Amino acid sequence: MAVRGQDIASVIKKQIEGFGSDLAMVDVGSVIEVGDGIARVHGLSGVAYNELVEFEGGIAGIALNLEEDSVGIVILGDPLGIKEGSEVRGTGQVMQVPVGQQLLGRVVDGIGSPIDGKGPVETNETREVEIVAPNVAIRQSVDTPVQTGIKAIDAMIPIGRGQRELIIGDRTTGKTAICVDAIINQKGGDLTCIYVSVGQKVGKVAQTVGTLEQFGALDHTIVVAANASDSAPMQYLAPYTGCAMAEYFMAQGKDVLIVYDDLSKHAWAYRQMSLLLKRPPGREAYPGDVFYLHSRLLERAARLDDAHGGGSVTALPVIETQAGDVSAYVPTNVISITDGQIYLEPELFNAGIRPAVNAGLSVSRVGSSAQTRAMRSVAGRLRLELAQYRELVTFAQFGTDDLDAATRRQLERGQRGVEILKQGQNAPLPVEQQVSILFALNEGYLDDIEIDSVINWEQAFHSYMTSNHSDVLKSILEEGDISSDTEESLKSAIDSFKQSGLAS
Amino acid sequence: MSRTVSARRYAQAIYDIALERDDVDKWLDDLSVLSNSVRDETFVRFVDSPQIESEKKTSVVKEVFAEVVSELAVNLTCLLASRGAVSSLPDITDAFQEFVDSEKGVERAEIISAVSLTKTQIESITKDLSLLVGKEISVTTLTDESIIGGFVARVGDRLIDGSIKTRLDDMKRELIKGT
Numbered sequence: 310m311a312v313r314g315q316d317i318a319s320v321i322k323k324q325i326e327g328f329g330s331d332l333a334m335v336d337v338g339s340v341i342e343v344g345d346g347i348a349r350v351h352g353l354s355g356v357a358y359n360e361l362v363e364f365e366g367g368i369a370g371i372a373l374n375l376e377e378d379s380v381g382i383v384i385l386g387d388p389l390g391i392k393e394g395s396e397v398r399g400t401g402q403v404m405q406v407p408v409g410q411q412l413l414g415r416v417v418d419g420i421g422s423p424i425d426g427k428g429p430v431e432t433n434e435t436r437e438v439e440i441v442a443p444n445v446a447i448r449q450s451v452d453t454p455v456q457t458g459i460k461a462i463d464a465m466i467p468i469g470r471g472q473r474e475l476i477i478g479d480r481t482t483g484k485t486a487i488c489v490d491a492i493i494n495q496k497g498g499d500l501t502c503i504y505v506s507v508g509q510k511v512g513k514v515a516q517t518v519g520t521l522e523q524f525g526a527l528d529h530t531i532v533v534a535a536n537a538s539d540s541a542p543m544q545y546l547a548p549y550t551g552c553a554m555a556e557y558f559m560a561q562g563k564d565v566l567i568v569y570d571d572l573s574k575h576a577w578a579y580r581q582m583s584l585l586l587k588r589p590p591g592r593e594a595y596p597g598d599v600f601y602l603h604s605r606l607l608e609r610a611a612r613l614d615d616a617h618g619g620g621s622v623t624a625l626p627v628i629e630t631q632a633g634d635v636s637a638y639v640p641t642n643v644i645s646i647t648d649g650q651i652y653l654e655p656e657l658f659n660a661g662i663r664p665a666v667n668a669g670l671s672v673s674r675v676g677s678s679a680q681t682r683a684m685r686s687v688a689g690r691l692r693l694e695l696a697q698y699r700e701l702v703t704f705a706q707f708g709t710d711d712l713d714a715a716t717r718r719q720l721e722r723g724q725r726g727v728e729i730l731k732q733g734q735n736a737p738l739p740v741e742q743q744v745s746i747l748f749a750l751n752e753g754y755l756d757d758i759e760i761d762s763v764i765n766w767e768q769a770f771h772s773y774m775t776s777n778h779s780d781v782l783k784s785i786l787e788e789g790d791i792s793s794d795t796e797e798s799l800k801s802a803i804d805s806f807k808q809s810g811l812a813s
Numbered sequence: 814m815s816r817t818v819s820a821r822r823y824a825q826a827i828y829d830i831a832l833e834r835d836d837v838d839k840w841l842d843d844l845s846v847l848s849n850s851v852r853d854e855t856f857v858r859f860v861d862s863p864q865i866e867s868e869k870k871t872s873v874v875k876e877v878f879a880e881v882v883s884e885l886a887v888n889l890t891c892l893l894a895s896r897g898a899v900s901s902l903p904d905i906t907d908a909f910q911e912f913v914d915s916e917k918g919v920e921r922a923e924i925i926s927a928v929s930l931t932k933t934q935i936e937s938i939t940k941d942l943s944l945l946v947g948k949e950i951s952v953t954t955l956t957d958e959s960i961i962g963g964f965v966a967r968v969g970d971r972l973i974d975g976s977i978k979t980r981l982d983d984m985k986r987e988l989i990k991g992t
Contacts, residue, residue: 337971
């Protein structure tokens with residue numbers, strides 16, 4: 310872009326003319342000690358809790374510990390320029406971050422500054438990072454689904470808009486994959502997505518952003534990344550920053566999906582800050598308010614009532630467990646705050662069942678009321694059959710020869726159900742296709758298919774249905790129910806598919 | 814300005830004694846004598862040293878100060894010497910001064926300017942400052958050429974920065990942000 314000297318001069322002229330000349334009284338203090346990203350400051354007697362302060366050279370900080378003779382401040386940014394005796398000024402403001410439509414498709418750091426090399430974010434609007442969650446009078450209950458495009462979740466652990474659904478599991482069990490698939494599935498839909506990455510490896514974040522870009526999902530997504538190399542205060546702020554951006558859209562009546570990946574590392578960052586601020590350590594060395602740390606964040610997920618625009622923020626917090634220990638401090642905290650959890654198991658993952666969702670331990674406390682009737686009718690039977698299958702399978706491993714026909718049929722059905730719920734990564738499935746395949750399973754159309762070829766059968770079925778019977782799929786989607794007419798045409802479509810020979 | 818909580822506690826105790834005996838001004842003189850003597854490093858090293866017995870310290874302190882300050886001030890120094898806290902005397906003095914000032918309704922201010930100010934300038938600044946904080950102000954002035962122009966006034970923990978240097982810094986930041 311060619312910029313003429315004259316243009317620059319006129320911009321500067323405007324800036325000089327508009328330059329504030331008002332004098333105000335500010336609180337000041339001086340640094341007593343600085344280290345580990347924390348500064349202890351003498352003075353600043355009028356500073357407020359969580360107030361933004363400014364060190365010499367424009368480095369920002371947040372006043373967190375207000376003590377009788379000093380203030381404990383976390384430094385946002387490079388602490389190298391801060392020396393003993395440096396002046397610190399209060400700003401009288403709390404932390405704010407840029408928000409707006411212009412952030413979509415961008416990657417920003419923990420305080421909303423772009424880090425993707427695509428230039429500045431052209432937005433003038435800001436929002437406070439820490440606000441009190443919407444109160445009960447302006448909320449309404451969950452009634453619209455978030456389609457993740459993952460069969461195992463949409464059928465059995467449905468998520469509604471405004472819900473908080475925890476994704477929990479050991480490392481490398483596919484937690485991030487589920488979140489990324491859910492974001493990819495919103496392509497072309499009405500959900501805005503925010504992916505908050507806390508304490509992850511830079512390479513992994515770059516990979517995730519690459520995946521989103523590859524599947525065209527970055528256009529409706531904001532990525533807030535406070536990486537492992539960023540300071541603990543940045544990692545601490547990132548989820549609140551992402552939430553403030555989400556609330557901007559919610560206030561406009563839009564629906565937002567926000568992923569916090571992950572809150573274990575967020576708790577670690579907060580633990581580091583708290584210990585350095587000399588707050589007393591509690592269980593697992595976390596400070597006393599680690600519960601409030603997450604509860605105030607997740608409470609901000611809400612579904613507003615129509616008088617307030619009807620917008621929503623759906624939160625998918627992620628927790629990484631150590632060796633499957635869900636009873637550790639932070640996992641139990643977050644489990645109790647959220648409206649259900651999706652539990653991923655390494656054993657299932659290694660057995661090739663991916664997504665490795667443990668259907669027995671996973672629950673969704675409010676999402677089922679948001680499911681469409683079509684999905685509810687097929688999912689109810691599936692859940693029951695899988696539960697019976699899980700009970701039978703333990704003792705059936707000694708051999709199925711002596712079992713009666715009904716039990717054997719249940720086992721066979723369950724095995725096919727497990728196969729059907731397997732799904733590739735980055736391949737979300739539209740809800741009408743999910744309903745059609747689960748319908749086929751429930752009605753026994755897969756009972757005569759070899760287990761090994763169930764996945765191929767499913768693929769062929771989907772391509773057959775979309776090319777030859779798109780009207781049936783369309784009516785499932787539009788009616789949100791399987792009416793008797795639709796049921797008949799679905800059955801005849803499946804019959805004709807099986808006869809066509811495409812199935813094998 | 815007092816740096817530590819303990820200095821403030823000592824100052825509070827001294828101030829209570831001074832009020833009881835109605836000799837605040839005498840205490841102010843005594844404390845300034847004492848904090849001046851603390852500037853002598855060898856003295857501080859002697860009285861704050863853990864290797865020297867406290868009897869020896871108190872006898873030395875008594876001998877040195879008995880003539881120049883009141884008996885209670887000597888006792889204070891002995892007490893601080895036995896606790897190895899003589900070096901905080903300047904802080905105690907500052908804190909004491911704060912108590913005296915707040916009792917009188919006077920707040921101390923520091924005015925920093927690039928060139929030395931005339932008497933009328935100082936008076937008008939003082940008048941405006943006392944209006945702003947709602948208290949009487951006693952000012953000390955300093956000159957610091959690095960602020961280029963204007964002045965900086967500091968009242969307690971509060972600061973009014975009207976220096977050209979800060980304005981230029983702000984403008985620099987604004988211009989960088991605007992690009």
